Amino acid sequence: MTPAGSLLVADALHKSYGPTTALDGAEFSIHPGEVVAVMGPSGSGKSTLLHCLAGIVTPDSGSILYNGREMATMSDAERSQLRRSEFGFVFQFGQLVPELTCVENVALPLRLNGTSRKAAEKAALTWMERLEVDDLGKKRPGEVSGGQGQRVAVARALVTDPRVLFADEPTGALDSLNGERVMELLTDAARTTNAAVVLVTHEARVAAYSDREIVVRDGKSRDMERVV
Amino acid sequence: MSIGHTLLGLLESGPRHGYDLKRAFDEKFGHDRPLHYGQVYSTMSRLLKNGLVEVDGIEAGGGPERKRYAITDAGITDVERWLATPEAPEPYLQSTLYTKIVLALLTHRDAADILDTQRAEHLRMMRILTDRKRKGDLADQLICDHALFHLEADLRWLELTAARLDKLAEAVAK
Numbered sequence: 001m002t003p004a005g006s007l008l009v010a011d012a013l014h015k016s017y018g019p020t021t022a023l024d025g026a027e028f029s030i031h032p033g034e035v036v037a038v039m040g041p042s043g044s045g046k047s048t049l050l051h052c053l054a055g056i057v058t059p060d061s062g063s064i065l066y067n068g069r070e071m072a073t074m075s076d077a078e079r080s081q082l083r084r085s086e087f088g089f090v091f092q093f094g095q096l097v098p099e100l101t102c103v104e105n106v107a108l109p110l111r112l113n114g115t116s117r118k119a120a121e122k123a124a125l126t127w128m129e130r131l132e133v134d135d136l137g138k139k140r141p142g143e144v145s146g147g148q149g150q151r152v153a154v155a156r157a158l159v160t161d162p163r164v165l166f167a168d169e170p171t172g173a174l175d176s177l178n179g180e181r182v183m184e185l186l187t188d189a190a191r192t193t194n195a196a197v198v199l200v201t202h203e204a205r206v207a208a209y210s211d212r213e214i215v216v217r218d219g220k221s222r223d224m225e226r227v228v
Numbered sequence: 229m230s231i232g233h234t235l236l237g238l239l240e241s242g243p244r245h246g247y248d249l250k251r252a253f254d255e256k257f258g259h260d261r262p263l264h265y266g267q268v269y270s271t272m273s274r275l276l277k278n279g280l281v282e283v284d285g286i287e288a289g290g291g292p293e294r295k296r297y298a299i300t301d302a303g304i305t306d307v308e309r310w311l312a313t314p315e316a317p318e319p320y321l322q323s324t325l326y327t328k329i330v331l332a333l334l335t336h337r338d339a340a341d342i343l344d345t346q347r348a349e350h351l352r353m354m355r356i357l358t359d360r361k362r363k364g365d366l367a368d369q370l371i372c373d374h375a376l377f378h379l380e381a382d383l384r385w386l387e388l389t390a391a392r393l394d395k396l397a398e399a400v401a402k
Contacts, residue, residue: 041387184362204350204351204379204380204383205354205358205376205380207354208351208354208357208376209355213348213351215344215347217390224351
């Protein structure tokens with residue numbers, strides 16, 4: 001797929017941490033409703049690419065257009081707002097607030113955006129149902145299994161109806177059965193809501209849930225659809 | 229797969245006609261490669277000759293498709309022996325891909341490109357299997373998982389080789 005009509009496009013991204021080059025001219029594009037796997041060996045720069053695309057890390061040079069707007073020209077406040085309302089995040093682990101119940105965790109992004117508790121928890125429960133964890137509402141993250149916790153995290157990432165979901169090794173801490181179920185539910189939910197999913201993974205079985213993959217090696221990216 | 233042993237095993241639950249055997253085989257094991265009738269009848273003739281099955285009855289009308297086969301005691305022993313014998317693990321030592329990579333390095337072609345193209349092809353197949361798995365029943369899931377794990381192993385080898393290309397290039401140049 002060409003960048004035309006893309007929701008998020010990055011071009012010629014460079015990023016160094018001291019003497020270490022993390023990104024060296026990486027490119028990326030994704031359309032609404034598309035699931036793109038970002039693959040590559042450890043230390044190849046794939047997580048840095050995700051962090052740049054999500055506006056968490058600012059690249060040294062290069063361009064990132066979200067919905068036609070250059071992210072570098074946005075203020076910090078605008079980028080924060082974007083992350084809260086238009087982007088969703090799922091990481092490998094440690095993302096749920098241990099003091100809150102599962103439903104409060106899922107409702108949290110809506111609460112931070114000013115939604116009332118009742119409305120936020122109602123929306124949270126709808127997403128928890130979709131992720132098959134609605135029976136865990138009153139439990140705290142420490143009381144649920146790894147697979148269940150990750151589904152709660154996916155529900156939380158999707159509760160704001162994000163246009164882009166960033167998932168960094170979302171099944172990395174799960175066994176294969178749980179990992180696959182999380183991927184099924186995550187990709188089904190994203191496709192239903194037409195959200196784009198940027199999926200960083202080093203596991204081929206996880207990448208197989210994507211529509212296409214790009215490979216990052218030594219900070220350079222390669223769109224494999226243009227190879228085959 | 230040993231078609232003879234599989235058909236014998238299917239007969240253990242009771243006598244069947246040739247066409248019934250083919251249907252049972254295709255349903256359980258032949259999703260992608262259904263048996264030809266010819267294969268069924270030639271296999272049954274061989275099993276009959278070897279005393280592993282016997283003709284249990286012939287329906288009016290004649291023809292091989294009308295025969296009903298039953299497994300013999302010798303047949304049951306044969307199935308038992310087959311099931312109890314472990315399959316020889318594939319040694320995977322004759323890899324075309326390995327040959328391609330070495331040849332590419334010897335002829336100063338882009339070996340990394342060959343690995344990338346192969347990875348994309350493997351992932352394409354893995355997507356097809358993953359999709360079939362999502363839509364299929366437990367039997368589909370198991371057969372697809374078997375293929376997916378093998379493809380995944382290939383991909384891990386591709387990654388490792390990609391990381392070692394420089395060293396391999398030095399080694400083959402000697």
